[in-house]
Structures are given as C-alpha cells and as structure tokens.
Amino acid sequence: MPSRLRPFVGPLLILVLWEIAGRFGLVASGALPAPSAILARLAVDWSDYPGHIFATLFGAGLGFLIGNGIAIAAGVLFALYPVTSRVARGLNVALFALPPIAISPILVLTFSDPVPRVVLAAIGCYFVTMTATLVGLTQADARSVDVVRAYGGGRFKVLALVQARIALPVILSGLRIAAPNAVLGSILAEFGGGGRWGLGVYLLGSLGRGEPDRLWGIGLVATLIAGLAYLAFVVLARAVTGSSQAVTVPTSVLRSTDRPRPAWQQGLIVLASIALPLALWWALLAVLKVPAMLAKTPPALYDYLFGLPGSPATQAKLVAALAQTLPMTLLGMVAGLAIAFVLALGTQLTPRLIRALLPVALVTQTMPLVALTPLLVLLVGRGPAVILWVTISVTFFPAFVTMAQGLLLVPRAALELPRAYGATVWQQLRLVSVPASLPYLFAATRLTAPRALLGVMIAEWLATGTGLGNLLNQSRGYLDYGMIWAVAVLSVLVSVAFYQAVVLVERRVLGRLGMAVAE
C-alpha cells in the first residue's frame, strides 16, 4: 500500500465499522445511526440549514471579534504593566474556569438575544488569546530590545518595533484555537437563548422528534464549522508568518514578571485580584439596571444565602447537590486523565492505532453534548456510569493532546541512554518519558478540572437528575432566581478552587524536581 494512503486506513476502518453498527442497529438498540443515514438526512434537511448556520456564524463572529479585541488589549496591558496581570488574576482564572452551562441562564436573564451567544463566544476566545498575546510579547529577544532602548526608544517603541512583531505568530496560533471555541460558545448559548435561528436552536427543535440521525447531522455540521474556523487560521498564520508554529492549548495564567514587592503590597494585590470579579459583576448589573428580582448582586446573593428565613433550606439544598456533584467531578477527572495518559503512552508504543482513533475523539469534542448524552443514556443507563462517561468524553481529548505533546518533547538523548543499556520500552517510559513529561501532566490536569465539572453538570441536568446540574435546571422552572445565581457562582468557585489546588500541587512538585511549569 502506498505510504501516503496509510493515514486514511484507520479512519476508514472506523467509518466502516460505524456503518455496520448503524445499519444493523447494533449500538443502543439502533439509536446510533449509520454515517450514510446521517448524510442522507443532512441532504433532506439541507434547506433548513443556511439560516441556522448564518445565525451561529454571526454570534460566533461577533463574539470572536469582541473577545479577541479585549484579549489582545488585556495581553498588551499585562505585558506593559505586569502588576495589572496580578490584579486581574482572579478574573482571568474565573473566565478560564467558568462552566458555560452555569452562566448561560444568567446571561439569558440579564440580556436579550443575541447578547448571550456573543458573550459566551467572546469568553471562549478571551483566555486563549490573552495568554498567547502575553506569551508572544514577553518572549522578545533581549538584544533587540536593547537596540531600541539604546536609540532612545521607550516602552511603547519596544512594543511596536520588537515585541509586536515577535508576538504576531503566537497570537495567530492563539486565534486558531479561539475560533472553534467561539463557534461552540455561540451554539451553547443558542441552545438556551430562545432565539429563532442558530444551530443550537435547531438542535433544540429537533430533540423532541426522536430522530437521532438529524441530531448527529447537526452535530457534524457544528463540528465541520468549528474545524473550518480552525483551518482558516492555520492558513492565515502560514500566509502571514510563512511557517506554522505548534502551540498547545494554554492552561495557565502566566506567572507575572512583576518586580518583588513588600508584603503589604502583595497582600493588597491578592485582595484586589479577588475583589475585581465581584466589583465587575456588581458594576455590570448596576449599569444595566437589571431588576433586583432577576439579577442578584453580591450582597443580594449573600442575603439570599444567609439572611432570609428560607436560607437554611437553601443552604441544605446547595450542600446536598454539591455532595453529589463534587465526588463525581473528581472521579470523572481522574478517569479522564487516566484514559488520556494511557492513550498518550500508547502513541509511544503503537502510533498507528492512535492516529486511527483521533478523528473519533475529535468529533466527541465538538459534538454537542446534548446530542451525545441521550445516546450514552441508552448505552449505559442513568446511573453514575453515564456521568462518568460524559465527563470522560469532555476531558480526555484536551488532556490527551497535552500529554502526548509532553511525551513527544522528551529529548532523544535522554531516551537513548536507557535504550543503550537494554531497557525495554516500558522501562524507558517509566524511567524517562513519564517523569520528563510531568509538567505536561499537570498542564493537562489544570485544563481538565473545569471541563470535568462542566461534563458532570451536563450529565446531571440531562440524564441523572442529581447534583448541581439538576438544581440549576429545577430552579429555572421554579423561578428561583436566587438559586440560579447561587449555583452559577458556586460552580465557578468550585472550578476556580480545583484549578488553584492543581496549581499549588504543581508548583510544589515541580519546584522540588527543579522543573518549569508548562504553559
């Protein structure tokens, strides 16, 4: 077989197996449609699509422009004045970690369509691009900076003449990841936004029809759009920089290059960084003049949780839900990471198998979970298993990509030493590859923590009727606005806490091993 055809063998084989499983109704008593049935359905429904695709692209596009505009401005600000990045740390982590499912109802309460979809799309872009901008701007060659300074150039001259040029390819590679994020953010908001058009709206209208082939068709179109958005920026980056540059998904808030400060200033900065998200939340509601019954400010929420006669009952509900959600989140995270780790090790042992599996894994990433969950329910029922599977499906892919990259970057020379001594592949992995890629394992964990919570909440909401996901859904129906805000804020806090815990462990472990944090 010609070697250039070889990469297609695996995906083709999977497609054939899928077709057979679909044709003969082998999976979930026929709820998994065959690829040919999905395509046939897509052809029949095609006249419905243009309006929905246009609306989704509009929301995603506007969110992309706004989110990236803010992200690049923030990146520049953080690079010019490192102290600002420390003050904004709380906000940055919150924006990275917030589960979209929890804030979508809040956005719908507070704004009118299409604002929620634009905001979720923008949030999907912000962190990636902000980090890329900051990385790009801070990796300028010191010698070039010295030249500009020697000729009397100030901070802004350095920025314009040196840093911006070096940063451009990095920013472009950030935009590459931001583009599909914007599409998925828009679809998620549409699903709950009550608009008339958009792929999310279409999915919703089709959900009640009991036609899995159409749900998969919509999912595939969404996947295709996200993929094309990614490709567009790959092409653009090539045209602009003349080369492609591999950049992983950024998973950490860069450690600031701020100068050392006295303890009281340090304390003030930490306080400001915690206060900033709260202040913004409060200010936004005040500016928008959202009625107090719908929109809870921080003090109103505090009052709802601690000051009202019903507060003890509210707390009990939240604690009970949290007690169901937290263990599943931890378990799902560990399971997702474990599978990703095994697969990443697998790339070292049998690269071809992995290449065959990758396309399937990619589809599960962009396939709207609301379409995938009913299928999983039919496969594994409504117990904790379904939560675990949904969570694994959202966590393992980004973790896998990050870890595989880590294993790939292990220096050849380090591997050749044990090999020269006759070590087996397993010994090489154990002695060299795994310890050497530890920073990437942590990076993957940081990335996984908020996604695990998202996966658990979606499964709870759609399948099991337990935990925070169910509480959120139920409080919407009961017009319990305080509870909607409480669940949203609580899930963001849990996400941030998970993230911070990983960061702390990471710094300690890597610090002891004398390794650097992988971004």
Place this chain on the structure above:
Amino acid sequence: MSSGKPLSLNRRHLLGLMAAGATLPLSTRFAQAATPFTFQASWINDAEFAGYFAAIDKGYYAAEGLELTYLSGGPDVIPESSLIAGKADLTLTTPDTTIKAIVEQQAPFKIIGTQYQKNPIGIVSLASNPIRTPQDLVGKTLAVPPVNVISVEAMLKISGVDRAAVNIVPYAYDPTPLIKGEIDASLDFTTNVPFTIQQAGAEATSFLLYDFGFTIFNDTVVVTTDTLAAKRKEIVSFLRASKKGWEENLQDPAAYPPSFAETWFKGTGRSIENEIYFNTAQKPLIEAEGGIFSMSEAAIAANIEALAAVGIAATRDMFDTTVFEEI
C-alpha cells in the same frame, strides 16, 4: 440580527396589513398610529402558538392598532423573567410557577386568561407497554422534566399512589429513550409526542394529569400589575385579536399550519404534519364555553384546589377575569 425577528415580522406585518386591507374599510386601516406591544411566547415556534401566528398574518393585531413584536421561547427562557426584565408586556406561563413566584417572591403578576382550559401535559407510554392510569406507574420508570416533578407528585398523591414506588428520572424532551424502551413513560405534551412515536413506527397511549385530579390551566396569560394599569387598553386589544386568531385557526386545524411552513415554522426541524396533529389535538383543550381565553369561576376554583395539593397557596385575587370581560 441573528433571529431576524423584527425585520421579518415587519414584512409579515405589512403582508398582514395588505391582507386585512381587503376586508377592512379604508378609513380604519391607517386611522391610528400603531402602539408597540411585545409578546413573549413560552416555547419555540410550533402549533402551540398557531393562533397568534394566524392573528399576525391576518393583520388582527394591526387592525387593533398594535404593532406586535413576537419573541420565541425555549427551554432556558423563563417567560415570567421577560416581564420582570421589561423585555415583554405579556406572556404565557404555567400557573404553578407563576403563582409560586407571587406567593414566595411577591412577584407582581396577574393571570388574566388562559390558552389551555385543560393542561395538555400528560403521561405518555407505548401501547405495547401501556400506562393508562396513575396506578399503572407503580414500579415503572417515568421521565419528567425537573420543572414538572411537583405536578407529577401532586397527581400521584391525589391518586393515592406511593411516590417512592415510581422511579422518576429527568426528561430532556427527547422521546428516543421511550421509543427504545429505556424508560416506561414520559411526561410531555400529549398533543405532540404521540405523533413522534407514530413516526418512529410505534403506537402511543396517554392520559392527562388533568383527568386524574391535577386540574390546572396551562399557558396562562400573564401580565405585571404595572403593565395592567398602564396598558390595559392594549392588553384588551391583544386578547381580542388573539382570540380571533385562535378561533380562525381552530375552525379547521389542518388549514393554517401549512401556510406557516416558510415563515413561522421555517427551520424548526419539525414537520407540518406534526404541527397539524398538534393543532388538532389541542383544539378540545383550548375551546371553552365562555370563549377562548376565558376563566370560569369553577375552573379557577379547581386550579386553586389542585395547587393546594402541591403546597402552593393560590387565591382568587391572583386571577383577574375583568380584562377578558372587556373584550
């Protein structure tokens, strides 16, 4: 922009005006400047709102001097929220949530009419594994949207069925698990799902919660007390035009849905046959002796009694029948 609502509505509005022009005397057509009025629907565009679509297309609102903006709903849209946020003047709700909000949060709502005299929500199962009464649910798995769990619990209590004997799981409005036998029954609009099940090659059986003691309205017409004071005339006009639209639409339930195929129902992913089925099935639930949207004293009393069974303390003054009387 993304929804294209105001734009297409104006176009439709214009068409409606032209259609109305054929039947109306010239003088009333542009006699008064149209007053803007916003209506928040409770779900995505389907036959549940066919009467309003008919009234818009026929120009009934325009003839009443209203410039109507129609906002579609969806699962994350809480219709009452649109009233509080000032996004809409009038909306359709489930009476249990509205009254709960009045009681617990002092929400300033008034129920001024009802689209469904009988709540279309019921227990749907397969004819091959039929569940015909609440008693049949014992030992079965029932999928219920989390929002409706209290309604089901009320129905079980009224029917003397032990709540613990029924396995209630969340329902995401996807009938596939029911068709595949993963669950035994689901709670949904009986006007809609049986059709989907037929399409999938099975046969459905269903009963209304209403027929087993949970005697409440649905799609109750709700406004805030402020709006009622400030825009009473427009609200009366809206009800009058909507009533006319519903009467027109229900004369022949198969007549209107096809005409919405390229406008209101465009791109919803639902078939016109489905909407006709829905429209036909909802006719007996909407029509009332006192006229569409009317609330009889007996029906209001039945609502109050049923809601009391779920611990929601409804009172007569939450229902305002005087607006309907002005039509």
